[in-house]
Amino acid sequence: MKKICILLAFLVIALSCKKDNKPDSIETVKEKEQTLITSFDHTKIKKHLYTLASDEMEGRATGTPGIEKAAQYIENEFGKIGLNFYNNLTSYRQNFEYDKVKMFNIIGVLEGRSKKNEYVIISAHYDHLKMKKEGKDRIYNGANDDASGVTGVIALAEFFKTRNNNERSIIFICFTAEEIGLIGSKYFVKDIDASNFVAGINLEMIGKEAKFGPRTAWLTGFEKSNFGQLIQQNLEGSGYKLYPDPYKNYSLFFRSDNALFARLGIPAHTFSTTSIDLDPDYHKVTDEPETCNINALTEAIKAVAIGISSIVNGKDTPTRIK
Template sequence: MKKKVLKFSVSFLWMLSVVFTCNTLVAQNNTTPLIDSILVKKHLYTLASDEMKGRKVGTEGIEKAAQYIENEFSKLELNTFEGAADYRQRFKKKGIKLFNIIGVLEGTTKKEEYVVISAHYDHLGILKAVNGDAIANGADDDASGVTAVLSLAKYWKERSDNERTIIFIAFTAEEKGLWGSNYFGKKVNPKKYVAGINIEMIGKESKFGPKSAFLTGFDKSTFGKIIQQNLKNTDFKLYPDPYTKFRLFYRSDNASLARLGIPAHTFSTDPIDTDKYYHTVDDEVETLNIGTITNTIRAISIGTESIIKGIDTPSRVVD
C-alpha cells in the first residue's frame, strides 16, 4: 500500500511540474481554452512513433499519420475543404499518390476571408541504420508543427469566435520540394487569403533563449510586427529569422502561398546552424522539450488572434 501511495505522489508531482512550467511562460486569459501540454505530448509521441516508419510519402507509415490527423479533425467536427467528401485533397506526382489533409473552421462575420494554419506531416522514412535505428522519426521536423496545427484546431474550435475562416492543413511531400503546398496554392484564389501561419520545428529552445521563436521573411510583410504587438504583454518574444543565409522563407510550405502574394510566414525555434539531429534518425521525441512546444503554440495562438478575429490584416508579401 505504501508503494502505491509513493508512486501516485511522484506521478502527481511530475504532472504539477509540467502544468506549472508550461502555464507560467505565456499568460492566457482564464476565459479562453488552454493549450494542453498533455495533449501536445500525445500528438507528438504518436506522430513521431516508430509505427509511422518516418512518414515517407507513398508508404504505409504516412497513411497511418494521415488517418490520425483525419481522426482528430473528425473529432472536432471540422468541415471539409470546398465541400469535399473527406479531409483529403488528393493528387498524384511522379507516379506517387499524395494527399494534403485539410479541415475547415468556418468564420462568422468574415467567413469569405481565409487564414491558413499549416505544417507538413511527411518526413524521410527509412535511412541507413545508426546504432541499429533506421527510422527517421521526424519528431521536430515536423511532427512538432503538426502537433501545433492539431492543438490550434482544438483551441479555436472550443473558442468558436473566429471571425475569419481558418483552414487547417497538414501538407504532404514538403521534403520532396513543397509538392503538397504547391498543389494547394494552384487550387485557390489568393485574393481571399489573408494570412498563412506555417509552423516548422518548434521543439528545441531557440538561439534567443527560453520563451522565444523566430519568424521567416519578417521584412516581407507586416505579419511579424502584428504578432510582436500582440505578444507585447506576455513573456514570449518573437524575432526575425536570424538564419537568412539558409533562405528558410523559401524552404518551407509558407513559400507556396507567399509566391501568390499571401502574407505567409513560418514560425520556428530550431537552431538550424547547430542542430545535429536535423534530417537524421536521431530526430526523436526525447531530444525535444514539451514545454517549448506548448508555449510556442500558446504564443502563436495569442500572436495571431487579431488576424483570425478580423481586427488586423497583414500587408501582402513583397519580394
C-alpha cells in the first residue's frame, strides 16, 4: 500500500510538471506582454523629459557645456540600468572629432541570448540648438525635439533589461549632432557590418498626440520595407495604431538618423507622433517640457515595446531596403 501511495504521489507531480511546462497560447503570451508593458513608470518618464529639456541643459547644442550635462545624465541612466559598452569602447561614449569640435554618441548594449550577433537599433538624437544671442527666453529647450525620443530610448532600455529575454542584441544609441547634419549617425555607421543589423527604430518627436488621434503614431518610409507592417501586426489588440508617414512632402525619411542605416539597406525608420506641419513649437524656444503630453509620450513608448517585440525576440525579420 505504501508503494502504491508513493507511485501515486510521483504521478501527481509528473502530471503537474507536464501541465506547467505546456507552451502558452498566443492569447496568453499577448496577455503577459500587455502586463509587462504596464510596468512603464509614468513618473520616471516625466523626470527624464523634464531633466533633459531643462534650462540647465541650455539647449544641448553640439560642443556646448549643456550637451555635456545631457550626455552625463544619459550615461548615468545607462549605468543604473546595467547596459554593456559597445564593441571595444571603455565607456558609453563613442568619441570623435568633427570640424575641430569634440563630439560623442552615447551607446549602451543589451546582449541577445541566441542571436547576439544580430542587432536591433533603438535610437534618438540628444542634441538640439544653440541659445539665442538675445531675448527674454534664449533657450531652445528641445523637449519634444528630441528629449522625448531620448526619454523613450532610456525607458525602453530599462524595460528590455528588466525583461531580459531578448534573443537579438539591442543597441541603444543617443546620437549627437543630428540637427547640424546627422553627423553622429554618419560616424557610427562608417565601420559597421550592415549585414549584422536587422532593424532600426528611431524615436523622433514622440511627446505629442498625432493627427490621427490619441494612441496613434506614424512611421517614415513605411513602403520601403515591411517593418511598419510587422509593428502593426504586433500592435493588434493593444488599442494603439501605427500609420504611414502622412507628411510625404517633408521627406522625413531622409532627414533623421535612420537615413544613414537605410542607405546601407538596413530597414531603419523613424517613429513619430507630432503633427510636424502644425506644431507651433518646432525649433522654437517654446518647445518646453510643459508643451508635451506625458501620457501620449508614455503610450508611444509602450507601443514601440510591443511593436518591435517579435523582431527583438528573433521571430520576425524585416525586409531589407533596396
